[in-house]
Amino acid sequence: MLKNQHIAIVTDNGVVALGLEALLYEYATLTGVLHFTTAIELRKSTQHFGLAFIDSNIYVASANQISTKNKILLLHQAPDESGNSLLPSLYMHCPQELLVKQLEALLPIFDKATQDNGKSDLSDREREVLVLVAKGMINKEIADQLSISLHTVITHRKNITSKLGIKTISGLTIYAILNGLITVDEVE
Amino acid sequence: MLLITPDTKLADALNSNYLLIPVVNRFGIALGFGDKSVEEICRGRGINVEFFTTILNVFSHENYFPQARMLNFDALALVQYLERTHEYYRSLLLPQLERHFNLLMESASEKSKEVLLIEKFFNEYKNELLLHLKREDQATFPYIKAIYHKQNLEDMARRYSIKKFEAEHNNIDEKLYDLKNILIKYAHNGYDEHLRNTVIFDLFRLEKDLTDHTHIENNILTPIVEKMEQALFGSNA
Structure with a gap:
């Protein structure tokens, strides 16, 4: 404080x-x-x-x-x-x-x-990371896909969780689908 | 909130924090006890007064956790309390939550993708919680009771130890946290708002109860059992 x-x-x-x-x-x-x-x-x-x-x-x-x-x-x-x-x-x-x-x-x-905390909108990069998390990728795969370090992926994930108030992968997936970031078919 | 002592009237304690009512029920105490003090009520029912007041205070005061004193608690009394808590989740709180949740989902303006996703998420959470409770009821608690009564010690030591419990004891609060936020922040499929509030209230209550429950398991039960194991099996147990 x-x-x-x-x-x-x-x-x-x-x-x-x-x-x-x-x-x-x-x-x-x-x-x-x-x-x-x-x-x-x-x-x-x-x-x-x-x-x-x-x-x-x-x-x-x-x-x-x-x-x-x-x-x-x-x-x-x-x-x-x-x-x-x-x-x-x-x-x-x-x-x-x-x-x-x-x-x-x-x-x-x-x-x-x-x-x-009021500014809860995700950045473009955070949105990209979120989509890949929702598609079931692990941090290492996300780092490779976006050509960023593992550490950066982890930082993005922390920020996503604190901005959205959602911690689990299945919870993040629901958020991504509800907000049109991915479709149900992309998950399965 | 009131710090509860043996002299406190139990009714005053419950008035100061109504969330204690189900905790009191877990000790087999039904309401309607008039102006009796905590001590009088416990004595009539063979409940250890110190154990009872400590559990109520831990539940009521976030920073109250007299660990040194609690480490002297009787392992069997503690396990019985934890088992009753499980029973409360399984047969009362969870079914109530599920009933409210189902009504909420039925109240949606259409059976949309959102409803299906949230239902699936809820069921995943419910099963996770039930599995968690079952594992403790079927492995952890019987093990503790057996070594308490010094029964089948060798067999027990081979099959289980509190270390295993520590390793397995995972967080079950994350999905609960998510479900709360999904309902508070994101779900917007024309639900009955009163039902939505009811479900969110249920979730907060469950979360509060589970947090204290886990706190007691990790910081009281585990060290007590470790001490018992050391006395029985030596330091390499």
Whole structure:
């Protein structure tokens, strides 16, 4: 989650900043967490952030200082400020396990890998590999047929499976037939 | 979800996770036990309380797996639990899934190529699962019971070992995973949507149950039996 990205924490409450940082390191593979006490400091930083946690009071007071390019998660001190925020929010006044639950639910929203999954269309090459898999060829035969390395075939197959959500050969064959990539006769 | 202890009222545990109901049934406990605690219910039926609560917690909490404690479980009790689980798949869950699946396929607007392909895939999966269960029921479990009771040890050691089980114990969840996605993402032959949901719910339940079942077989049953084998046959067993 949030692999190799920098995270910004913008709050004037040092305890909150340190606590959140500790939790984040426990639940996400981060490159670094930077602390800021005002929105202006955040704006002046040259670092690119995968995600910025911003104290809701600071956000409300200086929204015009904050670039809309930032992915923002608001930090709320008390639950009653929650009501009308359109931004994803973390409510901090709660026991640790609830905090963790909130983070676990929120962080995937910002995860690049999760977002990339949306692009599920197969590439032309992947479609070619899929057809040969459906026709019953083993990886070595596919590599020979397409003049690519065995390793590349395996990579294509992994991508096909993750894009389509189908793991078995007979499942892939059904997909190929249903989508008109091959006919029933070609399988038998 | 509730962490279950011997003091927990069983009804509270089931309210917190209704998927535990069939697990409880597998221990021979029928519903309608009022406000009795887990311990009271187990004591009345000769069920080991610790074993029972651990199985329920493993089922309810993804990261709960007290392996060290579970390795002290009685192999026979474990096998009996696993056999009942098989029986539950074979005589209840799978027939229910099949009934719903057949209705779903009949609801298709036409008996198209798609319907035929999905039916074939389903039957392949069903047979694979049944074969898997049968192999364990006919070879693995009888072997464990025999060495537990120290019967025909030489003969048993010649014919089977838990290593063989490990080698054969293949994944049976891939086709299940595919079937779910075929129904969720790709099948579009004018099916009854309510029936489709019903089948998908059945598949998720079966998948969840099988995952825990396999987890227990691989990480608890296998090491326990390995320990028994070592005590009986020495290290070269």
